[in-house]
Amino acid sequence: MANSYLTTESKKLATWYFTFAAIIFGAQLLFGLVAATQYVIPGFLFEIVDFSVARMIHINALVVWMVFAMIGSVYWLLPDETGIETVGIGLGKLLFWVFAAAIVVVVLVYLLVQVGPADETSLWLIHEGREYIEAPRWADIGIVVVVLGFIYNLYATGMKGNRSGIVTVLMADMLAFAGIYLAGMGYTDNISIDQFWWWWVIHLWVEATWEVFVGSIAAYGLITMIGAHRKVVEMWLWIEVAMLFGSGILGMGHHYFWIGTPEYWWEIGALFSALEPLPLVAMFIHVLYDWGKMQGEESAKGQDVSVIANKPAFTWFVLNAIGNFLGAGVWGFFHTFPQVNLYTHGTQFTSAHGHLAFFGAYGTLLIGMFYLAVQGKNGIKVMNATKKSIWGTSMIFGGVLGMTAALTLSGYVDVLVSRAQMGATWSGYFEGQASMWFMQGMDWRLIMGVVTFLGFFVLVADLLSIGKATHHKR
Amino acid sequence: MFEPFVDVVPSFFGWLNQGPLTLTIFLHTVIVLPMFWIYKQEKARLEQES
Amino acid sequence: MAKKSVWSDNRFWQRSAAWVTGFASMLLIWLTFDTIPQITMGTNADLQNGVTKRVPGPTVINYKITYEMDKKRGHEIPVIGEKEMFFGRDDWSEEEAAELLHLGKLGSQVKNCMNCHTLLGNGAYYAPDLTKAWLDPAWGPEGSMQAMTGKSTKEEAMSEFLQNPSQYPTHARMMPDLGITAEEAKGLVAFLKHMSSIDTNGFPRNFGKIQGAVHGK
Numbered sequence: 001m002a003n004s005y006l007t008t009e010s011k012k013l014a015t016w017y018f019t020f021a022a023i024i025f026g027a028q029l030l031f032g033l034v035a036a037t038q039y040v041i042p043g044f045l046f047e048i049v050d051f052s053v054a055r056m057i058h059i060n061a062l063v064v065w066m067v068f069a070m071i072g073s074v075y076w077l078l079p080d081e082t083g084i085e086t087v088g089i090g091l092g093k094l095l096f097w098v099f100a101a102a103i104v105v106v107v108l109v110y111l112l113v114q115v116g117p118a119d120e121t122s123l124w125l126i127h128e129g130r131e132y133i134e135a136p137r138w139a140d141i142g143i144v145v146v147v148l149g150f151i152y153n154l155y156a157t158g159m160k161g162n163r164s165g166i167v168t169v170l171m172a173d174m175l176a177f178a179g180i181y182l183a184g185m186g187y188t189d190n191i192s193i194d195q196f197w198w199w200w201v202i203h204l205w206v207e208a209t210w211e212v213f214v215g216s217i218a219a220y221g222l223i224t225m226i227g228a229h230r231k232v233v234e235m236w237l238w239i240e241v242a243m244l245f246g247s248g249i250l251g252m253g254h255h256y257f258w259i260g261t262p263e264y265w266w267e268i269g270a271l272f273s274a275l276e277p278l279p280l281v282a283m284f285i286h287v288l289y290d291w292g293k294m295q296g297e298e299s300a301k302g303q304d305v306s307v308i309a310n311k312p313a314f315t316w317f318v319l320n321a322i323g324n325f326l327g328a329g330v331w332g333f334f335h336t337f338p339q340v341n342l343y344t345h346g347t348q349f350t351s352a353h354g355h356l357a358f359f360g361a362y363g364t365l366l367i368g369m370f371y372l373a374v375q376g377k378n379g380i381k382v383m384n385a386t387k388k389s390i391w392g393t394s395m396i397f398g399g400v401l402g403m404t405a406a407l408t409l410s411g412y413v414d415v416l417v418s419r420a421q422m423g424a425t426w427s428g429y430f431e432g433q434a435s436m437w438f439m440q441g442m443d444w445r446l447i448m449g450v451v452t453f454l455g456f457f458v459l460v461a462d463l464l465s466i467g468k469a470t471h472h473k474r
Numbered sequence: 475m476f477e478p479f480v481d482v483v484p485s486f487f488g489w490l491n492q493g494p495l496t497l498t499i500f501l502h503t504v505i506v507l508p509m510f511w512i513y514k515q516e517k518a519r520l521e522q523e524s
Numbered sequence: 525m526a527k528k529s530v531w532s533d534n535r536f537w538q539r540s541a542a543w544v545t546g547f548a549s550m551l552l553i554w555l556t557f558d559t560i561p562q563i564t565m566g567t568n569a570d571l572q573n574g575v576t577k578r579v580p581g582p583t584v585i586n587y588k589i590t591y592e593m594d595k596k597r598g599h600e601i602p603v604i605g606e607k608e609m610f611f612g613r614d615d616w617s618e619e620e621a622a623e624l625l626h627l628g629k630l631g632s633q634v635k636n637c638m639n640c641h642t643l644l645g646n647g648a649y650y651a652p653d654l655t656k657a658w659l660d661p662a663w664g665p666e667g668s669m670q671a672m673t674g675k676s677t678k679e680e681a682m683s684e685f686l687q688n689p690s691q692y693p694t695h696a697r698m699m700p701d702l703g704i705t706a707e708e709a710k711g712l713v714a715f716l717k718h719m720s721s722i723d724t725n726g727f728p729r730n731f732g733k734i735q736g737a738v739h740g741k
Contacts, residue, residue, distance in 0.1 A: 035650075038650070038697075039650070042695075042696045042697040042698065043696075046690075046698065046700060047690070047700045047701060050640075050700045051639070051640050051648070051650045052636045052637075052639035052640045052648070052650075052700075053636070053639075055639045055640070055648050055650070056636060056639045114636075115634060115635055115636060115702050115703060116634055117634070117703075117705075117708070118627055118628075118630045118631035118634050118635070118704075118708045118711065119630060119634070120630070122630075122634040123630070123633065123634065126634065127634075127636070128633055129632065129633030129634055129635070129636045129637070129638060129639075130633060130638065131638050131639065131646065131647055131648070134636075134639075165534070165538075188629075189565075189582075189622070189625050189626050189629045190563070190564070190565050190579055191629065191632075191643060191644065191715075191719060191722070192563040192578070192579050192644070192722055193560065193563055193564070193579075194629075195643075195644055195646060196556075196559065196560070196563065198646075231534065234534055235532065235533075235534045235537055238534060238537035238538045238540070238541045239537050239541075241541040241545065242537060242540045242541035242544045242545070245541070245544060245545040245548060245549075246505060246544040246545070246548055249545070249548040249549055249551075249552050250501065250548050250551060250552060250555075252552065256559070257725060257727070258644060258645050258655075258724045258725055258726075258727035259644045259645075259646070259724065260563050260578050260579050260644070260722045260723060260724055261559050261562070261563055261578075261725075262481050262482070262483065262485065262487070262488055262558075262559060262562050262563075262578070263480070263481040263488070263491065263597075263725055264481065264485075264487045264488050264490070264491040264497055265559075266725070267491055267495060267496075267497045267498040268487075268497065268498055268501065268555070270498065271495065271498040271499075271502065272498065272501075272502075342726065342727060342728075342729050343729065345645040345727065346642040346645035346646065346647070346649065346653055347649060348649050350649070351649055414649070419728065419729070420729075421734065422734055423728065423729070423730035423731050423732060423733050423734040424653055424656075424728035424729070424730070424731050425652075425660050425661060425662065425731065425732050426652045426657070426660050426662045426694075427662055428734075429651075429652040429653070430652070430694070430695050433695075433697070480596050480597050480598075481597075482562070482576055482577075482578055482723060483562045483578070485558050485562065486558065487555060487558055501551065504547075505544055505547055505548060505551075508543055508547075509540050509543065509544075512536060512539050512540055512543060513530055513536065516530050516533055516535060516536040516539070517530045519535075520528050520530060520533060524528065
């Protein structure tokens with residue numbers, strides 16, 4: 001890093017995390033394309049890289065790149081927020097290499113070994129076969145150790161330096177984020193209890209702790225990119241925490257409708273999770289309102305310049321506000337009531353929601369952080385968009401929106417034909433899969449997946465070259 | 475108004491689940507009510523400070 | 525001087541956030557303590573005495589399972605009936621049945637079922653839901669699977685299919701060969717039979733009841 005303008009080790013470490021995250025993001029898209037192709041051409045890579053393998057890598061890469069980028073984001077903002085260099089940075093660097101190496105080994109085993117005999121050894125060494133948290137047990141333990149190291153650094157830095165509201169929220173949130181992972185490490189023969197704890201990890205991550213993380217990062221972004229007032233931003237952050245955790249924690253009930261758990265979860269899940277979109281609306285308003293307010297203050301001074309210090313990053317932050325509200329909020333609300341969910345549960349409808357929610361709520365924001373890091377590394381005061389950033393952003397966001405629309409249509413067929421009309425049997429399932437609307441939806445999903453994948457290369461090219469462009473204010 | 479218990483195992487939460495939304499409205503209420511108390515405390519504090 | 529409003533005061537929101545988060549977490553933990561005993565597996569004695577459990581014990585494989593509308597609860601529930609042969613026996617002991625289920629549950633994870641199928645509705649959507657697969661008419665005496673695999677019972681047909689899935693293509697989208705042994709297949713079928721006996725509050729609705737007329741068929 002010869003030409004780096006970065007003055008803190010914490011930010012340098014953050015760029016490592018971001019780089020590795022971007023690579024894994026590429027792997028996620030690649031294996032997503034393999035799986036999408038198999039819907040259209042069923043024989044594609046049959047018994048070489050089967051759908052189960054491609055999909056496992058697709059969703060595990062998703063979790064891993066986001067966790068890497070999240071850790072990177074925290075290392076990036078810590079020096080700014082606390083005013084000191086991060087404590088234990090040597091440990092942080094060591095853990096980065098341990099984590100990255102472990103991930104590479106895990107993915108290679110997924111790809112080359114794929115399945116083993118039905119015994120405990122396979123769970124320890126190959127994978128655990130539980131969606132999203134398939135990582136074998138040795139890696140589970142490794143992940144816990146690595147994340148504990150990260151939490152130590154965060155706490156030590158937060159307690160030594162200036163502990164802002166954002167850092168306080170992150171400290172509480174990251175501890176919960178790590179602690180919840182433990183709930184998903186056990187094994188039981190009882191599949192109801194298995195899925196009960198499995199949702200503790202998945203739900204309390206993506207509908208509680210990760211969302212609060214997004215709130216914190218959005219708050220940091222508004223302060224650094226458009227100079228929003230800290231007091232206002234942090235008040236919003238506390239309101240968001242109250243609403244996110246208030247609705248999200250018991251909103252878990254919407255996963256306990258049909259897994260053997262008691263009927264009272266219908267009510268708890270329905271109303272608490274129906275309120276989950278509220279904080280997402282609040283975040284959306286908050287981002288746009290602050291932007292308008294700061295620009296208005298600037299205009300009142302007779303200045304005709306934008307208040308945005310990093311155009312591509314801010315674009316991604318605004319897309320996050322929209323994507324989070326649409327994908328997690330609206331698409332989630334569609335099927336959160338038990339009377340609807342009885343038919344939509346386990347259909348392509350869920351998949352449509354999953355794609356837009358993960359990307360809209362987390363992918364967008366983390367890509368925004370990549371751009372913030374590029375700006376910092378190149379010592380740019382005001383970073384403008386390039387043609388590549390506009391193309392990359394449009395292709396990726398448009399591609400994911402397109403996939404979501406296509407999957408939603410396929411989902412309708414799944415729900416109406418396979419579930420409502422045919423009663424969910426084997427033949428009912430394939431009747432739905434064979435319908436023209438379903439198949440066209442899958443064709444469009446693949447096309448839009450390709451658009452997203454191409455957009456990824458434009459994004460990477462832009463991240464590597466935008467720092468050298470000459471139209472920035474340095 | 476009160477409905478017979480239908481779930482497999484009787485339990486406190488199952489019993490609160492009497493009819494449309496009784497359980498969830500009860501839980502929402504016990505979560506939100508104490509915020510009035512926090513509000514009053516903070517109001518008193520702000521008045522004292524000014 | 526204008527009075528400051530509590531609504532724009534950071535401390536008010538900070539304390540509210542702490543309260544709401546803490547209390548919701550406590551409620552979730554309490555609910556967990558209420559739910560876990562309700563979904564803990566029953567015993568062989570429960571089955572013999574006709575005690576209804578949300579998740580019956582492993583020896584449920586000795587009994588006939590059906591999925592019937594319950595008037596009181598307003599949806600279908602699994603009903604455990606009289607004894608039924610499972611791989612030629614209806615006297616699987618508690619230990620034997622538990623061992624078989626253990627093998628099957630392990631197998632369901634190691635063979636990565638969940639990344640194509642859904643189990644209790646959770647997983648991937650590339651292949652049919654397995655929640656009530658045991659009760660699927662396709663595997664029954666009038667279904668096509670017994671004839672296709674050349675077996676005369678449901679469990680043997682399922683076991684044969686699981687061992688050689690790509691020999692019995694039912695659709696262009698085939699199940700790959702996952703190296704499932706005869707013993708593992710037996711475990712997996714026990715796992716499927718046990719899963720079909722779990723009370724899922726009526727999910728999936730109308731399973732196996734509708735012969736259906738789609739595009740005029």
